[in-house]
Amino acid sequence: MKSFSRAIALAIRNRTTLLGVICTSLVVGVLWGANIGAVYPFVEVVFEGQSLPEWIDREIDSSKKRTDALAKESVGLSETLPHLIGEDYRLASNRIGYLEADREAEAKATERYRWLQPHIHAYTPETPFMTLLAIVGVLLAGTALKDAFLVANLVLVERLVQLAAYDLRKQFFRQTLRLDLASFGDSRNSELLSHFTYDLNGVVLGLSTLFGKAIREPLKMSACLIGASFISWRLLLISLMVSPPALFLMQRLSKSIKRANRRAMEEMSQLYNTLTETFTGIQTVKAFTMEGFERNRFHLSAKEFFRKSLKIAFYNSLTKPITEVFGIGAISLALVAGAYLVLNKETHLLGIRICDTPMSLGKLLLFYGLLAGVTDPVRKLSDVFATIQTGFAACERIFPMMDRAPAIVEPSVPKTTATPHHRLLVEDVEFHYQTGQPVLNGVTLEIKYGETVAIVGPNGCGKSTLINMLLRFYDPIQGSIRFDDLDLREMRIRDVRQRVGLVTQQTHLFDDTVLNNIRYGSPNATDEHAIGAAKKAHAHRFIIDKLDDGYATKVGQGGSRLSGGQRQRIALARAILRDPEVLILDEATSQIDIESEQLIHQALQEFVRDRTAIMITHRLSTLTLADRVVVMEAGKVIDVGTHTELLNRCSLYSRLHEIHFKQSA
Secondary structure (H helix, E strand, C coil): CHHHHHHHHHHHCCHHHHHHHHHHHHHHHHHHHHHHCCHHHHHHCHHHCCCHHHHHHHHHHHHHHHHHHHHHHHHHHHHHHHHCCHHHHHHHHHHHHHHHHHHHHHHHHHHHHHHHHHHHHHHCCCCHHHHHHHHHHHHHHHHHHHHHHHHHHHHHHHHHHHHHHHHHHHHHHHHHHHCCHHHCCHHHHHHHHHHHHHHHHHHHHHHHHHHCHHHHHHHHHHHHHHHHHHHHHHHHHHHHHHHHHHHHHHHHHHHHHHHHHHHHHHHHHHHHHHHHHHHHCHHHHHHCCCHHHHHHHHHHHHHHHHHHHHHHHHHHHHHHHHHHHHHHHHHHHHHHHHHHHHHCCCCEECCEECCCCCCCHHHHHHHHHHHHHHHHHHHHHHHHHHHHHHHHHHHHHHHHHHHCCCCCCCCCCCECCCCCCCEEEEEEEEEEEECCEEEEEEEEEEEECCCEEEEECCCCCCHHHHHHHHCCCCCCCEEEEEECCEEHHHECHHHHHHCEEEEECCCCCCCCEHHHHHCCCCCCCCHHHHHHHHHHCCCHHHHHHHCCCHHHCECCHHHCCCCHHHHHHHHHHHHHHHCCCEEEEECCCCCCCHHHHHHHHHHHHHHCCCCEEEEECCCHHHHCCCCEEEEEECCEEEEEECHHHHHHHCHHHHHHHHHHHHHHC
């Protein structure tokens, strides 16, 4: 409930729309009860062949006669009372009390009729048929007005809910972008996608039901119950004796529905995971003819979601019988008790006063009509329990994700250092993703500004992790990384990353134009500057000559319409346009053709001048750019030197050179 209340808080910030929802719901509820009230004049007036003026005159006359008869009987009993003893005296005293109460009630009824009499005579038709037409006209107008307010209510509810969903989506996306890299990955991305779609739809459905049916239907119920209480509040209480067990059952059922919805949402996340993995790796799936395996994997996930959805449907289906039994039970009790009072012209049932004056058939039918008017909102409220529980379950999945604190936090008082910096220091850095499994162990390194350093080592030695820490994707467990004497953790994250340009092995381009992909990260750059960066990256020629629309060409999702070498050169142009103090190349030329590698190598020779460059590579041609080579193994720096020095003294470097570098050469 706490999580769902936060979604409610987003909605009620739109106070004007909320006020409109409440007002229109109130009008719909009042008109719902008022339209049912038309039963009374039909039965009591029209079907008796009377006009309303004739009916009010008759009611006043009948009420006066009943008052006189009650007074006469009371006086007669009072006169015989002194002659009675024992049980007869007690019964007569009780009867006199009942008669006096009935007489007072009749007197009040007469006063009400007398107050209405001049208004009815002045404003209502004088013939029965014209009275019928007037009642039908009022009923039609009331129904049309109710429906007009209902339409307005539905539109306002949708506006209120969609505004809340709009705010929630923005907040959730903003929070997602703040999370550290460890919060992402194939399975986590699928979970995030599930949150953005299936779970958010659950929140929208829950809010829509809460501000729609959950407000409107109780008001309709209240109008009918208030009307029924005016006829006989005691008879209404008797009719509602079945409600406590029904409410208890609904409360128990709502917990089961909430639990089932939460499990279904978890299964939907797994389904998204299966889809994401399959579609992302479709080339591998087809190459290894694993379509059957993936179909079976999807079949199992979909079947499990199907089972959980059926459980939700079963619980939802139970709500309708419970509410229907409750409604029929209430009407049945009212039918038995009311029929007894009308047929016997009684005001008491089992010695308990039920109504002040004897109930007429018209009043009883109106009472039944109002109870029947309660059953429709109750039936609709049975769906409310289920859908609001869906919203509860969805919020319990979304808001914990929104509350997750990112591992990489901004300093309370950020500092800055000289631009450009003088040196980059990595001092005694230790890091692990999982406790007890160190990835970096006491790494110490100093890189002067303007120096080009290559980092080599076997897979899993911590090269990419070290690079990620320079960008503050992760922070050291121990030790520090500093620009000059300033720890990166004391700088704004944005300040750190604006100083760094990154080109990775897996280049990611967005489904946008070539020009916008180059300008990504430098949105204020002019077209001329972006094209100049492309020329420096040796990308301009293929963009102009080989792409249909040149710089306006859409590259497709992930750059799928371009070759690997073309994507890398656009990524390099993006980094060049950013003009960073530090350029990081993470295996940037490991998976491209020789021609592209040569072009990128030429671009790098020019671009790395007067800036710090850090390269992870196993390509001999790239190593020639390096002033120094850092050799890493098992999370440690084991040697630093020039290519020639390391060949002579570092056995690991010699083996790597033998395995990789000679082959590349």
